[in-house]
Amino acid sequence: EVQLVESGGDLVQPGRSLRLSCRTSGFTFDDYAMHWVRQAPRKGLEWISSVSWNTGSIAYADSVRGRFHISRDNARNSLYLQMRDLRPEDTAFYYCTRSIWFGTSFFDAWGQGTLVTVSS
Amino acid sequence: EIVLTQSPDTLSLSPGDRATLSCKASQNVGSTYFAWYQQKPGQAPRLLIYGVSTRASGVPDRFSGSGSGTDFTLTISRLEREDFAVYYCQQYAVSPLAFGGGSKVEIK
Numbered sequence: 001e002v003q004l005v006e007s008g009g010d011l012v013q014p015g016r017s018l019r020l021s022c023r024t025s026g027f028t029f030d031d032y033a034m035h036w037v038r039q040a041p042r043k044g045l046e047w048i049s050s051v052s053w054n055t056g057s058i059a060y061a062d063s064v065r066g067r068f069h070i071s072r073d074n075a076r077n078s079l080y081l082q083m084r085d086l087r088p089e090d091t092a093f094y095y096c097t098r099s100i101w102f103g104t105s106f107f108d109a110w111g112q113g114t115l116v117t118v119s120s
Numbered sequence: 121e122i123v124l125t126q127s128p129d130t131l132s133l134s135p136g137d138r139a140t141l142s143c144k145a146s147q148n149v150g151s152t153y154f155a156w157y158q159q160k161p162g163q164a165p166r167l168l169i170y171g172v173s174t175r176a177s178g179v180p181d182r183f184s185g186s187g188s189g190t191d192f193t194l195t196i197s198r199l200e201r202e203d204f205a206v207y208y209c210q211q212y213a214v215s216p217l218a219f220g221g222g223s224k225v226e227i228k
Contacts, residue, residue, distance in 0.1 A: 045157075045165065045208055045219040061216055095164055104212045106155035108176060110164035 002026040002109045004096045009114030016086055016118075022079040022096030022111055029077040030054070033102035036070065036081050038092040039113070046092075049081065052102035059103070064090075086118045122147050124209055124220035132228040139196040141223045143187075143209035151188035153213035159222075160205045168207075169194065199225070 008020040022034070035050045048061045049070040058070055069082040079096055093113035099105035123146040133139055143154075154172045157165040167176040169185035172192065182197040196203055204227050209220040 044221045045210075047217040047219070050217075059215065103215060104153055104217075106167060106170040106210060106212055107157075107165075108167050108170075110166070112164055 004098070004109060004111035006094060006096050006111045006114035009094065009116045011117045011119065012086055013120050014087060014118055017082070017084040018086060018116060020081040020083070020094055020096075020114060020116070024077045024079070024096075024098075027098075027109075029072075030074040032098040032100060033105065034070075034072055034079045035097045035099065035107060036079075037095045037097055037107065037110075038090075039095070040089075040092040043092075050102055051079070057102050083116070086116070088118050090116060091118050092116060121216060122149060122211055122214050122218050124211060124218055126207075126209060126220035126223045128223060129221075130224045130226060132226050133199055134228045135199050135201055137199050137228075139194075139199055139203070139225055141194040141196075141207055141209075141225075143192045143194070143220050145190045145192070145211055147214070148189050149211045149213040153211060154185070154187065154192050155210045155212065156183075156185055156194045157208045157210065157219075158203075158205045159208065165208060196225070201227075 003025045006022045030053050048064050050059045051070045067085045071080045095113045096111040097107035125144045127142045156169040159165045173185045184195045206222045206224045208222050
């Protein structure tokens, strides 16, 4: 069974940092590009970052570029998102997702999400 | 950057009804790189359709997708109770990947 399990969400003050993790199982991790998609409470979905299978290609949405850093550890079947200089508008559920291709692709498996709340 | 506009915001229907959801793109996204997702309360999104019209594994055949260019449609031929949810469209033809704002299908 394909599983993606996010962790690391928390309540943090504006300007602080946070690191999210996504542990995966049930598939060959390094066959897939991996992504983070977020959803503010009661709002729509927003793609924020992607990493290719070997970290050779990385992309960010304008809203997080320069503040967030995506990484992966294929030996641990895990994906990460280092977030710094957090803002109230970063408050959202953060989902880990996968796709066969980097760049132009759809997302065929999702984690259950982890909630990041940025508030003083 | 491509913007996707979904309509209607909310569709109130009864079980057994046909649901037609629309997604309009601000630019031509071709006829291949389009997907639809279903999200129920408290759950992650679930892939329903990719490649405009290909159902994902396990998706019932009452779900169908169509369209090209700037106009795409998700049709649910006969609503079952488990189909009442929010539906999102997504284009993956052009970076950055983009989602629509969602359409809610609620029980009338």
